[in-house]
Amino acid sequence: MAARPAPPAPRAARPTSPTADALPTVLARVDWRRVARHALTSRALDDAEETTNRNKASVPREHLVLYQFSARGHDVAQCVLGALLDHPHDAAGAYYRSRPLLLALGLSAEDALASPLGRSGGFSDGRDIGVVCNLPTRGGPMVLPMAGDVGGQYTPVAGWAQSVLYHRDELGDRAWDGALGVALGGEASVATSGFWSALTMATTLGLPVLFYVEDNGLGISVPSSFQTPGGNIAANLASFGNLFVRDGDGSDPLATALLLAAAVDHVRAGRGPALVRLTVPRLSSHSGPDNQKAYRTPEAIAADEARDPLPRLRAFCTAHVMDAAEWDALEAEVARDVGAALAAARARPVSDPARVTRFVVAEPAAPGDADAMGGLTDAERSAWAVPPRRPRAAPPCASPRPCGARSPASSRSTPGSSCSARTWA
């Protein structure tokens, strides 16, 4: 596959200030009612989980969220990003604070709440931490399976982006034209090898990748300056070849929309990858068990509180999109929906423990099984008709001291024998 060198990119990270001229474009480009709904939903989900965990002495243990990662403060910008992901072959690589984006791409509030509670369904059927997400949306932007380690999201996104070009150029499928991969990461993740590996891939091959870096200033308790010199990856990448770099305030809805629209347009036009760094406040501790008061001053916490993007989104929407009454009605509607979703999520059963050994490897489909996204479809695979494996059954042990093992004497299978081999399709 041919490398696709991208045209020269701007050489400086340019902070963008919102201008009145840009307002009509941004209003036409972004469905702000959707943004408002998803941001309010995200905030209500965090409220529900954090409130429950705060009252852990008095609530049932099964209502607690063991790994609560609040997206508070990151939520508005992610919802704007989600509104711009409208290509059927877009894909996102997410991380643990990406729930607002998933909501914007179709995650239901019930699944959003059931997954952290470990209930059936959702991202993993209770097998994985509730923030380790994925969204296999067919015919729409999807969220690739997140990894629970930091930085692991980047290279699969670059691979997705290379596939966009492969489907389009090598396989001649124009439906992939204009699609992109977006990798979300916190500012600390720019220190990982995965980030640099993906950045090299995207810039050398001119891949349609958007690097979306949310800088809340802290990797757990470690300041950004430990992750990149001066704490600003956009500034440090200003001279990087083939990279469109933008840097701005992620708590300003208009500025965020302008920055992201410019970056998305650049990538979709085939002009190469882009990186956007958005500063956002961290309005909670790193995670549920963390207590930021141990390493942040009250002044620093208060300064972040003053940068909360949600009041600014309300001000922006009520100035340009809806009146205050509509906002209030939306807020009430979201509260009602999230309350119902919470009740439904809590009512979900835990997955049947007998199922937990399934899908370590591919298995013959059973009723109710998902159809996995990735690799060949069943139809494509069966067209090749791999010969079936020979029968592997063996009978019970026929030794003088029965041990439950198998003997070679007959061909009858023995449930519960010692053959615990994984099932291979």
Place this chain on the structure above:
Amino acid sequence: VFDTSLSEEGIVGRAVGMAYSGLVPVAEIQFRKYADPAAEQLNNCGTVRWRTNNRFAAPVVVRMPGGFGKDVGDPWHSLSDEVRFAHALGWQVAMPSDASDAVGLLRAAMRSPNPSIFFEHRALLMTSDGSAPYPGDDYVLPFGRGRVLRAGERLTIVSWGALVHRCQEAAATLAGRHGDDAVELIDLRTVAPWDRDLVLASVRKTGRCLVVHEDTRTAGFGAEIAAVLARDAFWWLDAPVERYCVEDVPMPYHPTLLDAVLPSAAGVVERAEALLRV
């Protein structure tokens, strides 16, 4: 076929992303040791089907050469730690001993819904040991099917990869000394899954087993085979299950040192005869 940047994490992570988009990527790592930077992506790839409850899968193929070379070894280009991948959940692992099996297993890997490590032994690349007639465009060899290279009644030798050829040489010597039907030689061909039924049936027939592998001894894959035989062939065993493998030492560079650690045909004969005397 296309070039990549020199980042194994990127090579494997890219392949995973491509698989999500419906492609069948075959990634190549120059030598097994250089897959170390890709460990995160390899581990994540193996568990993706399970941890998404079958919502996603990334059936990639990762080719990697390794093992001792002709007259040379070293800790970087000669690593043969297949047990690491046999232990990695979700992966299947092929270790073909000749070009014909390699063709069939590579096709099976590319058509499989599971990710595959395809281990290419250095000593079998461009050597007569590894050569074999082309088995045809339609030849597909499913994983988990061992091959009986020589049938016998008194001792089962189990091996895979390049050491299969040293075992063949040893088996020929043993046939001359103990009769054509003394030794049964099995080439496992894949270690995940491995053909336990074939090995169990053989050992229940012969009552003795010698496992020969290039990976180091402690927790090498021979330990898994020995544990299965100790339980499921216990009542048929006439001798302890023996392992002949590289001791717990990295692969050395100088040929004299290399020969000192690698299992040899003469060493296989010696251990086989010790078992036959039991």
